[in-house]
Amino acid sequence: MSYLEYQVRYVPSGLRKLLYLNWPLIILLTAVACAGFLMLYSVAGGSASQWMEPQAKRFAMGLGLMVLIAMFPIWFWRNMAGLAYIVSLVLLVAVEFLGETRMGAQRWIDLGFMRLQPSELMKIGMVMMLAAYYDWLPLKKVSHPFWVLVPVVFIMLPVMLVLAQPDLGTSILLVVGGAAVMFLAGVHWAYFATVIAAGVGAVVAVLESRGTTWQILKDYQYRRIDTFLDPSNDPLGAGYHITQAKIALGSGGWTGRGFMQGTQSRLNFLPEKHTDFIFTTLAEEFGFVGAFALLVLYGLIILFCVISALSNKDRFASLLTLGVAMTFFLYFAVNMSMVMGLAPVVGVPLPLVSYGGSAMLVLMIGFGLVQSAHVHKPR
Amino acid sequence: MRKPQKETEQSNRTITRRAMLVGTAQLALMGALGYRMQSMQIDQADEFRLLADENRINIRLIPPARGLIFDAKGVPLAENEQNYRIVMVREDAGDVEEVLGRLRQLVAIPDDVLADAIEELNRRSPFVPVTIMERVSWDDVAKVTVNAPALPGITAEVGLSRHYPLGADLAHVVGYVGPVSDFDLSRIDDQDPLLQIPRFQIGKTGVENKLERTLRGSAGTRRIEVNALGRVMRELDRQEGVPGADIQLTIDAELQTYVEARLEGESAAAIVMDLETGDLRALASAPSFDPNKFVRGISVADWTGLTEDPYRPLAAKTIQGVYPPGSTFKMITALAAIEDGVIDPEETVYCPGYMDVSDVRFHCWRRGGHGNINLHESLKQSCDVYYYDICQRVGIDKIADMARRFGIGVEHDVPLSAVATGLAPDKEWKRRVRGEDWRVGDTVNASIGQGYVLASPLQLAVMTARLATGRSVSPRLIHTINGVEQPTGAGEPMGLNENYLRRIRQSMYDVCNHSRGTAYRSRIVAEEARMAGKTGTSQVRRITPEERARGVTSNADLPWERRDHALWVNYAPFENPRFAVSVIVEHGGGGSAAAAPIGRDVTLQALYGGEPPLSAYPSNVRSRIAEQQERIRNRIAPGSDAASQA
Incomplete structure (x- = not known):
């Protein structure tokens, strides 16, 4: 697949590419990350070294990445899509055997300098794979049942592995993210309607x-559902x-209690206050x-994307x-819904704000691809 | 391989259309999130703010200082003593085992105390101070403080604990405090949050118990900010509590100490009561116990010793013990009869030494009989037959009624534990409680204070005070609360015939001062201190015919617990009465021999406000009294004579 597939009149080259980056997007990403630094400084009780500095370093690395x-042309990445997907899949399998168990779930591979979460990597790998698949697939075959089944397999393979970890949150994100790409690619809406109807029926x-x-479920599983529906049933348990x-959210009011003045976080009433609950x-x-x-x-980030x-014009x-x-x-919508009591607690970080390496890295890779597409779009 | 232009355009159209759909869905979801934020952070902000404050703000209680208890002259009877304890914070200690090991090299800590402390250390959060040992000496505190660098996490703290300087002498009156127990909490209806403090000290007996609410005061509060683990972050504000009220008793500690010393060796009780106000100047029950042991936590051995002692040291016999009042009840029977008019005071009854009432022979204490005897002589010589006679004329209901007017069978309002009601039996009582009809023999027994009649020493003192004044004096134990004078017990006139009362008093005077009076040997010769009294001997059990056959005729032949109780009541001075006294010596034998001398000594001590001159005693007993006085002096303040000489 060559350069000439596209009706390219002009593509920047060399350092000129920098000028063609989606700068508003970079600024927005940096703004969100800075909000994250501020919050990490606050939840550490005014300590920069505990979480803020490592996070800032990672963000800087992420920006560089x-x-x-x-800088690499988007068609290079398209050619890499299959590889990325397979590597992610292999890592997911590897994590089953080599992974470190943390908080009851096997999610991590220790690379020495950082702990890698293959399930995070898979989010990008799968999007790349699906995008490349639909780029390759002739448009009229998109809604053909066989050609619908193929991407479903692409999605369900990693989802099964992630569910086995078990990590419900990431599984949902993978399924919904993959389904969204299929929907965007033009798969007939009836498939989605059927699946949604079946899902509602199952619930x-x-x-x-x-x-x-x-x-169908065990009693304790129902109790978890109850707790989600009404947390006050079990205020000291789940x-x-x-x-x-x-309480923390609500007590903020219009303008909040002021920087470093939040009693809920400062006094440790909040769980995971520097990661999933930082919002x-x-x-x-x-x-x-x-x-x-x-x-x-x-x-705005979504909008610019x-x-x-x-x-x-490139599919x-x-x-x-x-x-x-x-x-x-999906990251921020699920995270915010979760902390605001609209969704069950499934362990999804707030993107670019929560402390953590894998999610930040993967998101910056993702936005790197977005930038590549932006820079190299057919003009 | 270039994609057809047409397909690309179609693809772009599809993607654009679908992206718009997805974008709309995303926008809708974000709208929902925004709406949720708005409803939580703006509409319900106040509610959540309140919850957040409840989360972080804890209210801690500041225990108030317990009120002090003084005697009538201001001598402290219960005070708060500073004591030192060694406290450890686990997280500051690092290696708990090692630090405790070092601590043990400095301070002797018993194994069980240490084991308890370690258990509590492991149970509590690491930042909670745990008491390792209480009541350590100042020396130990100094050792801990000097070695502080080697003892991380260990500090010496000061606290308040109750102390009773007079110890056993007032144990029954003042009582003692102890840590609040689950049993206490289930028994008392008290919402005071102070009671929820572990090991909070509350009054268990006596005034400490009855005036608990007054002495306790009210808790101060400290609002503190805590984190999710309960660690105190800072104090937001504090509100000081109200310390407990100080209480002044009517007790004269010096007199009380004397009485306790005078009763030593007996199972006995004695009361001195002010006739005018009803003030209880001494309320002594012997033997007693050291209340300070209870505050510290009494050992099993000490506790067993107290509960198994046949002399019952834990019982406050003055108010809890009830005894047949014996001949001290005769004044009541006599007054009931003469007030009712069934007999004239001058009328005589023939005493042959016994009286047969419905086939039962009731003996007079003097087997030979008293011959013809009137009211005056019957009291003076304590003739029983006279009362066997008059009681049948007046009937038990009127006697019981008179007894109740004099405070027998009536609960007196003194703030002490388990105040006994005693019993003034009548026909209705026997039917109700025993389900039997009253019999004449019951009346005959009751007339001389035997049978069903029961009175506590306090009731006998009240009876004597009322006889002496003709007013319904009632006892008062609390002089002031926080400096506020409490109502006195000076009662209203009882409306009795003063002429009859005077006759009774004269008879009681002769009991002590006439050569044929039963207490002549215990008379007071000092003119200004002469007393009027009455002896009493109450049978614990009849001497059975079999025992009589074995030669058992007198008390001395019986085992201690079956001997008669010796009783005594008196007031003094006769001309200008100030004090009423009652004495009981359990199983002491005859009232004139065992109880009257105690009454005399106590009366003199009260009247002279200290050790009386030997000239107040008849000359034949002075040398014996001198010895006794010295013995008691030494018992009260050992070695004080030697000190004053030096």
């Missing part, structure tokens, strides 16, 4: 079966985290204004950009 990836069946002779998170600290200390501003920043994707580039944007969207 993003630009580096952007209804599970709930209705409770207490009957054909009860509901504790979510109750405390809601609660932000909402507590900066209030509705701060929380909503972050939401707007996230929205969508604009870039829609102005790009792979468009699907990849939208897929990455969708993955990014």
Whole structure:
């Protein structure tokens, strides 16, 4: 597949590529990351060295990685899609055997300098794979049942492995992210309608079966559902985290309690306050204004990705950009829903804000691909 | 291989359309998130702010200092003593084992105390201070402080604990405090949060118990900010509590100490009561116990010793013990009869030494009989037959009624534990409680204070005070609370015929001062201190015919626990009465021999406000009294004579 596939009138080369980067996107990403640094400084009780500095270093590395990836032409990455997917898959299998168990789930491979979460890597690998698949697939075959089954296998293979870890949150993100790419590629809506209807039916069946002779789940699993639906049922048990998170959020009010003044986080009532629950600290200390501003920043990132994707005539580039944007969207939407009590606690970080290497790295790789697509779009 | 232009355009159209759909869905979801933020952070902000404050703010109690207890002259009876304890914070200690090992080289810690402390250390959060040992000496505190660098996490703290300087002398009156128990909590209806403090000290007996709420005060509060683990981050504000009120008793500690010393060796009780106000100047029950042992936590051996002692040291016999009042009850029977008019005071009854009442022979204590005897002589010589006679004329209900007017069978309002009601039996009582009809023999027994009649020493003192004053004096134990004078016990006139009362008093005077009076040997010769009294001997058990056949005729032949109780009541001075006294010596034998001398000594001690001059005693007993006085002086303040000489 050559350069000439595209009707390229002009593609920047060398360092000129830097000028063609999607700079607003970079600024937005940096703004979100800086909000993250601020919050990490705050939850560490005013210590920069504990979480903020490593996070800043990683973000700087991530930015570098993003630009580096952007320097490579997008068709190079398309050619790498299969490899990326297979490598991610192999790592997922490896994590089953070599992985370190942490918090009851096998998710990590220790690379020495960082701990890699293959399931995170797979989010990008799968988006690349699907985008490349639909780039290759003639448009009229897209909704053919066989050609629908193939990407479903691409999705379900890693999902099964992630579920085995077990990591429900990432599984959901993979399924929804993959399905979104399929939807964007134009797979007939009836497939999705059927799957959604079946899903709703299954949930209804599970709930209705409770207490009957054909009860589907175990009692304790129902109790978990109860706790999710009403955390105050079990305020010191499983509901504790979510109750405390809601208290922190709610007590922020309009403008919050002020930087470093959030009592919920400072006094350790919040769980995982520097990782999955960092949004609660932000909402507590900066209030509705701060929380909503972050939401707007996230929205703008999505918006710039969508604009870039829609102005790009290359099918792979468009699907990849939208897929990455969708993955990014799922991160913060699930995380925020979770801490605000709209979704069960599944362990999804707040992108670019939560402390952690893998998610940051993977997202920056993803945005590197988006930048590459942007720089090398057919003009 | 270039893709057809047409396909690319179609693809772009599809992607654009689908992206718009997805974008709309994303926007909708973000809208939902924004709406959720708005509803939580703005609409429900106040509610969540409140929850956050409840989370972080703990209210800790500051225990108030317990009120002190003084005697009538200001001598402290219960005080708060500073004591030192060694406290350890686990997380500051590092290696707990090693630090404790070093501590043990400095301070002797018993194994069991250490084991308890280690258990508590492991149970509590690492930042909670745990008491390793209480009541350590100042020397130990100094050792710990000097070696602080080698003992990380260990500090010496100061606290308050209750101390009773007079120890056993007032144990029954003041009582003692102890840590609040689950049993206490289940028994008392008290919402005071102080009681939830582990090992909070509350009054267990006596005034400490009955005036617990007054002495306790109210808790101060400290609002502190805590983190999720309960660690105290800082104090937000504090509100000091109200210390407990100080209480002044009517007790005269010096007199009380004397009485306790005078009763030593007996199982006995004695009361001195002010006639005017009802103030209880001494309320002594012997033997007693050291209340300080209870505050520290009494050992099993000490506890067993106290509970198994036949002299019952734990019982406050003054108020809890009830005894047949014996002949001290005769004044009541006599008053009931003459007030009712069934007999004239001058009318005589023939005493042949016994009386047969419905086939049962009731003996007079003097087998030979008293011959013709009137009211005055019957009291003076304590003739029983006279009362066998008059009681049948007046009937038990009127006697019981008179007894209750004099405070027998009535619960007196003194703030002490388990105040006994005693019993003034009547027909209705026997039907109700025993389900039997009253019989004449019961009346005959009751007339001389035997049978069903029961009175506590306190009730006998009250009876004597009322006889002496003609007013319904009632006992008072609390003089002031926080400096506020409590109502006195000076009662209303009882409305009795003063002429009859005077006759009774004269008879009681002759009991002590007439050569044929039963207490003549225990008389006081000092004119200004002469007393009027009455002896009493109450049978614990009749001497059975078999025993009589074996030659058992007197108390001395019986085992201690079956001997008669010796009783005595008196007031003094006769002309200008100030004090009423009652004495009981359990199983002491005859009242005139065992109880009257104690009454005399106690009366003199009260009247003279200290050791009386020997001239107050009849000359034939002075040398014996002198010895006794010296013995008691030495018992109260060992070696003080030697000190004053030097």
